[in-house]
Amino acid sequence: MSGASSSELLKIADAHVRCGEWQQAIPFFQASLAIDGAQPDAWFNLAWAQRAVRSFDDALQSYQQAIDRGVSHPEEAHVNRAAILSDHLDSPQRALAELEAASRANPFFVPALLNLGNLYEDLGESDLAGAAYGRALDVHPGNGRAHARIAMIDLAVDQSAGVVDRLRKALDRTTTLEDRAEVLFALGTALDNAADYDDAFQAFEAANWIARSIAPQRYDPIAQEDLVDRLIAAYPADRPLSVGGSSLNAPIFVCGMFRSGSTLLEQILGRHSAVRCGGELEAIPALAGRLLPYPEAAAALSAEQASALRAEYLKIVPATGIMTDKRCDNFLHIGLIKTLFPESKIVHARRNALDTFLSIYFLHFGEAITYGNDLSEILHFYRQYLRLMAHWHRVFSVDIIDFDYDHLVAEPDKAIFDLIGALGLPWEDRCLVAGSSANVVRTASAWQVRYPVHRRSSGRWQRYRHHLEGVVTALAQMEEDFASRPTNAC
Template sequence: MSGASSSELLKKAEPHLRRGEWEQAIALLQASLAIDSAQPDAWFNLAWAQRAVRSFDDALGSYQEAIDRGVSHPEEAYVNRAAILSDHLFNPQRAIAELEAASLANPSFVPALLNLGNLYEDLGVPDLARAAYGRALEVHPGNGRAHARIAMIDLAVGASAGVVDRLRKAIDQTTTLEDRAELLFALGTALDGAAAYDDAFQAFEAANWIARSIAPQRYDPIAQEALVDRLIAAYPADRPVAVAGSPVQAPIFICGMFRSGSTLLEQILGRHSAVHCGGELEALPALARSLRPYPEAAAALSAEQVVALRADYLKLAPATGILTDKRCDNFLHIGLIKTLFPESKIVHTRRNALDTFLSVYFLHFGEGVTYGNDLSEILHFYRQYLRLMAHWRKVFSNDIIDFDYDHLVAEPDKAIFDLIGELGLPWEDGCLVAGSEANVVRTASAWQVRAPVHRRSSGRWQRYRHRLEGVVAALAEMQEDVASRSTIS
């Protein structure tokens, strides 16, 4: 890079940014800025790359430099700073300030207002969340997400009167498929709450059809089977397991199928004075993406690499207490978890399979869950999940604790008492006291988990039995096949 001009270095950085070659892009952008620091766009791109490699403090500083030096759309920098603060640095109040700054810089910037509403939902403040979404509708009256989230808040706080009619009116006025899908998912939820089950299922079917048709990526069953095959091969049952020591207690990892009770479980654990709720952390999936080829590279980590990666993960941990990580699809990474944290406990959440399928199908995941818009694809994913969990039990049986959602709602006191004991935590009576959970809930279940434990969602699939005949038959056949294979092995 010796002798190159600032503009030449920027030009060299561009293809690295497009290809996601972050380290090379960072080096070139920093070199360019060392020559000429008055380049707001270069600061913005540097922040983007720094965020991608999880250098969050550096990214915050670079976004601020972009703002201070007059970047053309400061509202975008503010929103990105807010995302880092809320999702990675667990500072929702600072994130709120950044989103308000974004709205001040550009009052018509709807993403800032939607994110603000979402953050207030995470914090459990329905009035402020509703107000933020209302501000978004003042700018964009047809915004489907704002209409849908206001409806979901109203349903959560018991103000359901008129919600169905408002949603149907909004659907008639929507202009994009994304908005229509969002509103149909909300309409299905409202109709389900009103016990109009046939109409609800029709709304969910339409929502999923649209979401599936516009998804940028479809579920690949062959690739999923291949991934599970490789995970099983990379971590054979006779693989020796190291025992690591650390002054910082290993996190509690909560995983399983999405919609299997993980959020409720984490909030219950958060009542314990020794537990700090981390929520759906993306640290492990990010680490898995960085280890290529995965999982083979992860299974072959050196002792020095394990120490370094473990220390990097533990930067997320509180100064005292035990961190929970409830990223559900971390069940794919149990081998990696036990490599970094051999002493860790894995709490595997389970729930009636048909209730799980229906709950996944009834929720708008967006791009994060590629199989969620088709019941046959949910069924296929579930089979691969069962296959992998059966393998992990052979390898790490002593450290995997099954926790059943249906047992929890039937006998909450016993289920909670038993789990606290299995985790080796001292019993605290506060673990049974609803309302003492952590404040921030970053998940689609944010409103449900704040309500007292109830049994309404247990056996929910029965209301839709006539719509699920094919799925019921296929599940029974699958479970029989899985059971016979387990007996043979």
Template sequence: MAESWQDLLQRASQLRQAGRVGEAIDAYKRVLAINSALPAAWYNLGWLQKQARAFDDALASYDRALALKIDGPEEVHLNRAVILADHLQQPDAAKRELDAALAANPRYAPALLNLGNLMEDLGDRAGARDTYQRALEVDPRDSLALARLGGLSLASGLDHDLAQRLREALAHASAPVERADLGFALAGMLDAAGEYDEAFDAASAANAASRAATGAQYNREAVERFIDRSIAAFPSPVAADESPAPVFICGMFRSGSTLLEQILGSHRKVAAAGELDLVPALAAQIPDYPNGVANAGTGVVERWRETYLAALPVRLSAEQLVTDKRPDNFLHIGLIKTLFPAAKILHTRRAPLDNLLSLYFLHLDPAMSYALDLDDAAHWLGQYRRLMAHWKALYPSDILDVDYDVLVRAPEAAVRSVLDFLGIDWEDQLLDFHQTSAPVKTASVWQVRQPLHGRSSGRWRNYEKHLFQIRALKALNEGD
């Protein structure tokens, strides 16, 4: 006796809850082939397809759920907006979805927060501020909306009323994640206003709250083992070829990678693809990584390359360079050169104490657990340097160091050296990069919408007495 669609649906739900994405997708498709009038099943299929990075399929499934009048359509519109904005680089379409979500439910806070974030990506400060204010009208205790408002208010003249609102919200916040959101926002405002001691205290408390919220712990031994294995897995260079390849921009987070890509993206022969997760996602799928790369056959490597190219939002061509800016791709240069032997690597660097301090003042992904503690961050930086030294020894002519402080101090000379490395000519509009309307989806969104300046160079000196209480940082400064 054949299974009923109800039995199949129960099995599909079990597979989804167990995290067996591919099997769950197949199961939901079987259900819907029998009974296509199930909006919740279409929704779950869309959610699973997003996890599998089948973004066009996910959009189509969500669309079917909407056509079938699913309850809570605002959530479906929100999910479609996230795909369009974060993965398909279609901000206008994403905004239409968020507008539709708010038309269905004007008080839907997640859509308001995402709309504010999208406006920040597009450089619309006033629109973002108004949207976060709307979210606070819906829920005056929305700590994330208040924190985002604080993030828009960095100025040399402290907004005392907003800073006090943040302090009061912090005093009443019970959840660690709320204390982290609010604390990082307050630290940023105080830092911009020159209130350095209170800013450092606020950042320290925010990092502690972030660790409490996520349970993130930095494992130094595991990092060292991974670096050892990466060096051992790629003992010799891959032979170069002439096939088109992206330009990869990598280094430490907060080392100037977004700035460099924005400048290059102003060139008529460069398409800036933004901060992509394609290489880390591919690495996560390779068994016994990184050794699995060195042991892979030609056919397997070709499939990996096709997977990457299929997900790349801009098509490679001989006429146009495409940049893939993901700072921690420095971990995967062995994989990158296996996929694209002709790939050029732009390695962004920054004065170490400035770099680590910038990390410490930001609410970053829990995966970046090293950033929650300055001593851990110093260890991470040391391991990053060790691995980069290996890649540069293998590929000395394919990796160019781009120093942040040199770039902001003497931009034309620095940019010309990058263009020479890439084999393209100078264009006068390159230093007007801040006027671009293209979305910027990193923590540097507001910095790169300003003309070049050197105000962040030497920022660590404002916190010298705090930093040098940490032996590793003092030694790092003395040795650099």
């Protein structure tokens, strides 16, 4: 870097960014800013790179520098600061302040208003969330996300009258396919709530058809099968387990299929005085993404490398108590998890397969789940999930605790008592009391889990039986192949 000008260093940094080489870009941004610190865009781009490599405190400082030095769109920097504070640093109140600052900087910046509404939903503040989404509609009357979220809040707080009619009118206001899909998913939910199941399924089919048509990436069944094959090969049953050391505060990892009851499960665990809810953390997938080729590189970690990764993960763990990590698709990374945390327990959330399929199909995941918009692709993904979980059970045996959602809703006291005992935690009566924990809920189930356990979602697929005949037949054949179940279920 010696002798290079500030602009030359920026060009090198930008070239690394274009290639997704965030770590390599950072020193060039820093060197350029050391020469000329009055470059707000460079501070913003440095912050972006620091966030990409999970240097969250540094990213916060760099975004603030961009704001202080007059970046042209300060609202974007405030929204990025809010995302870091909320998603990674467990500071929702500071995140709220950043989003309000973004709205003051630009009252017409819809992403700030949508994020504000979402964060208020996480906090259980339905009125404030609705008001934020309403402000977004004042700016953009056709915004599908705002219409959908207001409808979902109304359904959750039992103000469903008129929701279906409002959503049908909202369809006429949408201007993009994404907005139309958002409203159709919400309309399907409202019709399901009104027991109009045929029209509900028709709305969900239309929503998923649009979502598939605009998805930037489609589900690749061959790639998924190959990944599962490689995971099974990388972690054979006779593999030595202890690599990463031990810790009294190793997290409890909750995983399984999406929409399998994992959020409710985590909230139940969070009622225990020793447990802190971490939510859907991206730490394990982020670490896995750096170990290339994955999973072979992860399986070949030395004790020193594993300890370093373990220490990096533990930076997000509270000083006291046991944290839960509820990232559902961490079932793909159980081998890595047990390498870093040999003493950790894995709670495997399970639910009736057809209820799980419908719940995925009825929810708008956006780009997060590539298989969610097609029932045949959900079925294929589920088969690979069963195959991999059967392998993990063989490898890690008693450290994987199966927890069945349908057992929970049928016999909640027994299911919860058995789970707490399986985790080796002392029993506390508060574990049976809904609402005894005050956790932020960052999930599509944010409103459902705030109420006592109920049976309304168990067996839900029966209402749609005649729409699912092909799926039911295919699933029955599949389950014959996986008839044997682990004995350590609770």
